[in-house]
Amino acid sequence: MRVVVIGAGVIGAACALALVERGAEVVVVDRVGVAGETSSRCEGNLLVSDKAPGPEADLAVASNAMWRALAERLDADRRDGRPATEFEAKGGIVVAFQGGEAALERFAAAQRATGIRAEALDAAALADAEPHLSSEVAHAVRYPDDAQVQPSNATQALLAEAMRHGARLVVAEVTGPIGGPDRLAGVRTSTGAIPADVVVNCAGPWSAEVASRLGARLDIRPRRGMILVTTPMPQRVFHKVYDSDYVGAVGSGDAALQTSTVVESTPGGTVLIGSSRERVGFDERPGVAPAAAIAAKAVRLFPFLERTMLLRSYVGFRPYAPDHLPVIGPDPDVAGLVHATGHEGAGIGLAPATAELVAHAVLDAPTELDPTPFLPSRDGLRETA
Structure with a gap:
């Protein structure tokens, strides 16, 4: 065939x-x-x-x-110059600020019932896993199976x-x-x-x-997203860390700009900061609003990012089904x-x-x-x- x-x-x-x-x-x-x-x-x-x-x-x-x-x-x-996948079984940590603890735990409990591994972290375990995370975080759940390439x-x-x-x-x-x-x-x-x-x-x-x-x-339909990339630094983020409002943004059908916090390090030392979602056709000119909103939320999650230089930003289009x-x-x-x-x-x-x-x-x-x-x-x- x-x-x-x-x-x-x-x-x-x-x-x-x-x-x-x-x-x-x-x-x-x-x-x-x-x-x-x-x-x-x-x-x-x-x-x-x-x-x-x-x-x-x-x-x-x-x-x-x-x-x-x-x-x-x-x-x-690998052969003939083929690149490495850079697979990392780093795990993910989803966090909630004051007022969001119960909703995050309900979501995690529903996932556990289907076999997804989701481990609640107390304050000491969270500080050990992500020592540079904001002290404002009120609840965290670790997902050992999250990974990245x-x-x-x-x-x-x-x-x-x-x-x-x-x-x-x-x-x-x-x-x-x-x-x-x-x-x-x-x-x-x-x-x-x-x-x-x-x-x-x-x-x-x-x-x-x-x-x-x-x-x-x-x-x-195309859904535009933006990601910010910092200059390389010694590793200060050890998992994929995101605010629980990311889950709501993923599932939303709203065409207007939505941003949520996703932060992670790469093997090269840069930090990737996302993310945004908006349906604007194939317009590649996002302006400053998505970047400003993403940066503000990221700094709340990891305060050290306020003093970090950005290397670049980029946008892409994702295939959205209604x-x-x-x-x-x-x-x-x-x-x-x-x-x-x-x-x-x-x-x-x-x-x-x-x-x-x-x-x-x-x-x-x-x-x-x-x-x-x-x-x-x-x-x-x-x-x-």
């Missing part, structure tokens, strides 16, 4: 690897190259801590376990491994379909036609446009088209499990994951289309 994967971000790279290892002939098509957009403009989160009980949490738990084995394999088999590196490593197994990368823009309105037979691109038995749409925030060019309807679930599976109207998108800020973490579901949809590969909640035909998605 020949499969065209549209998109060389982390979802496309993971799908390419899963498909080619199961015997498919894979061609990856991307208009700018590997990790050229969303997958290089994020933090590399592999989180279970921000997932409320439900289908996405189940997917996140499975994918988190897959990442551990996958990162070890990719890093052990360097997202651009991890994406490059995934696609390099897929190409080592025979996948091919074409840098071109998809312009239309090959075949009739009801059955795809490949794609037309800016550099020529590519016949295929199946096309997998992994175009992230641009998935709706790609779907439209291929004769399908898909309600995926019902807040990834879209994974066959298109209900166009045969031969499969979607893998709508992960918003969780695409890095959910990539391996998404790839397994895509392999199941395309090749009928075995999986213990339930694809039903993520199908493009689901009511919650099609009601908005």
Whole structure:
């Protein structure tokens, strides 16, 4: 079977690897190259801590376990200049200020009931884990399974491994379909036609446009986010630390600017500070409001950041689905088209499990994951289309 994967971000790279290892002939098509957009403009989160009980949490738990084995394999088999994934099983700490303690503990208790590890920390344990954290923090929960990769590196490593197994990368823009309105037979691109038995749409925030060019309807919208990066320093943040209001921002459908505090160190010594969310189309000019709001909240969490120099900031667009679930599976109207998108800020973490579901949809590969909640035909998605 020949499969065209549209998109060389982390979802496309993971799908390419899963498909080619199961015997498919894979061609990856991307208009700018590997990790050229969303997958290089994020933090590399592999989180279970921000997932409320439900289908996405189940997917996140499975994918988190897959990442551990996958990162070890990719890093052990580096060759030809392939970058390291920089996988860190650092764990996460979610905190609440005065008045938010009960809500955080209720959320953690619900997660524990589904098997997510969530450990309440007393003041002494929190001070030992994060000695530079604000004394205003009233409650904290540690999530040992939260982890991180360097997202651009991890994406490059995934696609390099897929190409080592025979996948091919074409840098071109998809312009239309090959075949009739009801059955795809490949794609037309800016550099020529590519016949295929199946096309997998992994175009992230641009998935709706790609779907439209291929004769399908898909309600995926861009959601802009900003991250601040400090100059390198000796490590003063030891986990991924965020305020519990981050969970609310992730699940919100509000188009207006929302900010929440997420702070973590990188192996290079910089500190990543996020995050913001707003639906403004593909406008790349955020102004100063998101940065100012992010910085103010970060300083409340880690006061030492007030005296820290910023190295840069960057924005990226995340693929937002109106019902807040990834879209994974066959298109209900166009045969031969499969979607893998709508992960918003969780695409890095959910990539391996998404790839397994895509392999199941395309090749009928075995999986213990339930694809039903993520199908493009689901009511919650099609009601908005």
